[in-house]
Amino acid sequence: MKNTLTFLGTGTSQGVPVIGCDCPVCRSADPRDQRLRTAALVHYEGVELVIDAGPDFRQQMLRAGVIAPDAILLTHQHKDHTAGLDDVRAFNYTPRDGYKEVHPCPVYCEERVQAALRQEFSYAFSEEKYPGIPVFDLHTITEAPFTVKGVEIIPIRVMHYRLPVLGFRFGRLAYITDANRIEEAEMEKLRGVEILILNTIRFTPHISHFSVPEAIALAERVGARATWLTHLSHQLPPHAELCGQLPPHVQPAYDGLTLEF
Numbered sequence: 705m706k707n708t709l710t711f712l713g714t715g716t717s718q719g720v721p722v723i724g725c726d727c728p729v730c731r732s733a734d735p736r737d738q739r740l741r742t743a744a745l746v747h748y749e750g751v752e753l754v755i756d757a758g759p760d761f762r763q764q765m766l767r768a769g770v771i772a773p774d775a776i777l778l779t780h781q782h783k784d785h786t787a788g789l790d791d792v793r794a795f796n797y798t799p800r801d802g803y804k805e806v807h808p809c810p811v812y813c814e815e816r817v818q819a820a821l822r823q824e825f826s827y828a829f830s831e832e833k834y835p836g837i838p839v840f841d842l843h844t845i846t847e848a849p850f851t852v853k854g855v856e857i858i859p860i861r862v863m864h865y866r867l868p869v870l871g872f873r874f875g876r877l878a879y880i881t882d883a884n885r886i887e888e889a890e891m892e893k894l895r896g897v898e899i900l901i902l903n904t905i906r907f908t909p910h911i912s913h914f915s916v917p918e919a920i921a922l923a924e925r926v927g928a929r930a931t932w933l934t935h936l937s938h939q940l941p942p943h944a945e946l947c948g949q950l951p952p953h954v955q956p957a958y959d960g961l962t963l964e965f
Contacts, residue, residue, distance in 0.1 A: 708747045709877060709901070710962040712754075712764040715739030716905060716937040717784035719760070729938040736943040736958035740764060741784045742881050742903070742935045745773075748874045749855045753777055755872065755879060761788025767960075772798055775843075775852045778813035779881055780869040781820035789825060793838045808841035812850065814870065818842050845870070847890075861890045865912035873897065877965040878926075881935050884912050891925070899965050900928040901957070903935035916940070916950075923954050932957040 713719075720739040721730030729737055741758035751774045754765075764770075772795050779785055792809040813821075821840070822829050828837045843850075847870075849858045860871035862883035871880035876898040880886075883903055886894075894900070900923060905913040913935065914922065923931035931954045940946055946956050 705747070705750060707749065707875065707877075707965050708962050709874075709879070709899075709965065710745040710768060711932075711934060711957045711959055712743040712745055712768060713740030713758065713760055714934045714936055714957045714959055714961075715741055716935055717741065717782070718937075720936070720938050722938055725938060727938055729940070729942050732942045734943055736956075738959065739936060740959055743785075744879060744901075744934075745770065746874055746879075748857075751775070751853050751855045753852065753857075755779065756785040756881075757788040757792070758784045759787040762791045762794075765791070765794070772807070773809075775810040775812055777857070777872060778811065778817050779871065780864065780867060781813075781817045782867075782882070785882070786817075786821065786824065789821065789840075790828075790838050792840065793836065796839045806839055808839045810841045810843060810852070812843045812845050812852070814846065814868075815844055816868075818844065858893055860886070860893050862886050867912075875965065877901070877963070878928075882913065884910065884914055884918070886922070894926045897926055897928050898930070899963060900926050900931040901934055902931055904933045904940075905935060905937045906939035920951060920954055929953065930955070930963075932961075932963070 740760035744755040745768050746753040754773045754776045795809045797803040847859050847861050849856050858873040862869050863885040864882040869882050878897045879901045881903045902919050904916050904919040907916045909915050933956045
């Protein structure tokens with residue numbers, strides 16, 4: 705079985721097109737410029753993993769044909785990465801047992817993220833359970849490697865302005881979103897990566913995301929054979945134009961793109 709990563713969404717917190725915007729990117733007819741909120745689907749060593757569950761989660765699951773992932777990995781607690789978690793209700797019941805048994809959805813995240821989920825989805829954690837609420841099986845992770853069904857995943861600590869965020873390494877592929885800084889100690893975790901997925905939002909500096917020049921510089925340091933940019937905003941040129949403004953080994957991702965690793 706091949707290891708793959710599919711981009712479920714490659715847009716910023718507002719998505720692209722942005723509501724009410726008539727800029728060239730938002731009016732683009734190129735489907736690669738139509739970006740749902742950033743998320744990914746990973747098939748790695750026999751496990752199926754979803755990274756982040758933003759407001760477009762339901763649409764992304766339907767479009768990718770996801771039936772019951774082995775786990776959802778959350779990078780951090782911002783709404784564009786967690787707002788769709790109510791829809792894990794669809795994973796709580798399966799046709800295998802006639803939709804009779806409740807199957808809690810495994811969600812792996814840090815303690816601070818769990819605290820935010822308990823507040824945002826308080827009805828799911830109340831003592832008196834309303835019928836049909838989402839059922840989560842929360843697993844606490846840190847910066848240390850962890851396993852899902854025996855498969856090792858390496859977290860990578862990055863900073864999103866002042867907010868700690870986790871990226872993830874799966875073998876020779878690393879996925880990092882919502883970051884503008886990586887400390888030297890964490891850079892060691894990127895040694896030997898062949899495919900790097902990295903966030904950027906625009907060419908000019910940003911308070912909490914890598915700019916395009918910063919992302920290119922980091923890609924050069926890592927030395928991956930291919931770097932794909934995600935979390936793209938409408939402040940960047942249209943996809944086809946952006947491709948021509950980047951080095952050959954650094955390219956913009958788009959929704960539905962699948963990489964083998």
